[in-house]
Amino acid sequence: MTIDTIDTIDTGVGGLAGSEAPDAPRTGLVEISGVHKSYGAHEVLHGITLTVEPGQVVALLGPSGSGKSTLLRAINHLETIDAGSITIDGEFIGYERRGDRLHELPEKRVLQRRTRVGMVFQNFNLFPHLTALENIIEAPIGLRRANRTGATERARELLSRVGLADHADKYPRQLSGGQQQRVAIARALALDPDVLLFDEPTSALDPELVGEVLGVIRGLAHGGTTLIIVTHEIGFAAEVADHVVFLDDGRVIEEGPPQRVLRAPEQARTQEFLDWVI
Known part of the structure; x- marks a missing residue:
């Protein structure tokens, strides 16, 4: 398997130890660089680049099929990518670097590294x-x-x-x-975990049950853990997110603070989406 900028992949092992010094930097930095993902001939992620700072709360918005859930699953290495890279505090979840190549880790090592990332799915699981x-x-x-x-x-x-x-x-x-x-x-x-991922956590709920789940997530926001939330709840995103990212057709169309992106978007496609969902 060959991945652009990820190079050739084969089986290997490895890991990084975190510092326990009192003045160690905050953990949970997510860096996504030039990520592409296709299913057959259909490309669902077109060169996504995004940085999520430690402790930041990011809301991913966009229409169905825009690539939000695929991107979220790629962060946790539940989906492999075809090109680009995703790291958490500089460490890959599913690979390790040897020289100028990345080598795929065995599943046991992937599971160990994946403990750094908690994920809440649509259907509870x-x-x-x-x-x-x-x-x-x-x-x-x-x-x-x-x-x-x-x-x-x-x-x-x-x-x-x-x-x-x-x-x-x-x-x-x-x-x-x-x-x-x-x-x-x-x-x-x-x-x-250093990072918590929420994949439309209220989409499978009856409307009267949505509030109780959003209340729990609201309590987690700004608690020090990096949160990345795929949601259609625009009001909730405006309330809890530090940063909003709007995706469409597998591309980042617009990103920024919620008060700007949700109230005065710069891109016409963002405004069109907001007019449809609000």
Whole structure:
């Protein structure tokens, strides 16, 4: 497999250790450079370049099919890319650099690096045979980040944080959609990621349940973790985002602070989209 600017890829291992010095820089810097992605003959990302600063809250907006979810999944290496590069604090999730080449990591190493990035999907993706608490402790225990006692204590703290302290022993089928999504957020937080990705976290919810999930995300915003949120909730984006990026046809059409992009966009295509969704 050959990737422009990513060079030839083959199997390898590797990793970077983070500094624990008290004055270490904040983590969660996401750098996306010249990213292309195609499915067959259809190119869905056309040279995306974007920088998300540590602790920044970024909202990705755009019509269906604009490449928002594909870009989000590429950050977490759930989608491979055809050209360009994506790093978090200078480190690739799915590759390591050897000289002037990038070599694909085995899945075990990818999973280890992916713990730096939490992701909340549209459709919750909870394990149906596990309780809410068991869904949250599964990854920390499986990756040997905590023993069962420590993971359980942390999971109960997270369930309380998302307003579900009394639902720890319930299975997903016993929870509403909004409650399931809040469990999914708690699960994403269990590994203390540097970056949190939200892929239209309210799109599968009934309208009356949207507010409870947005409330949890609102509480996470500006808490120090980098947040990248794909959403159609324009008002919510205006409220919580530091930076708004509008994508169309796999390209960044416009980006900037929400008060400018959402109230006085410079590009006609951005205004056309806003007129349609608001």
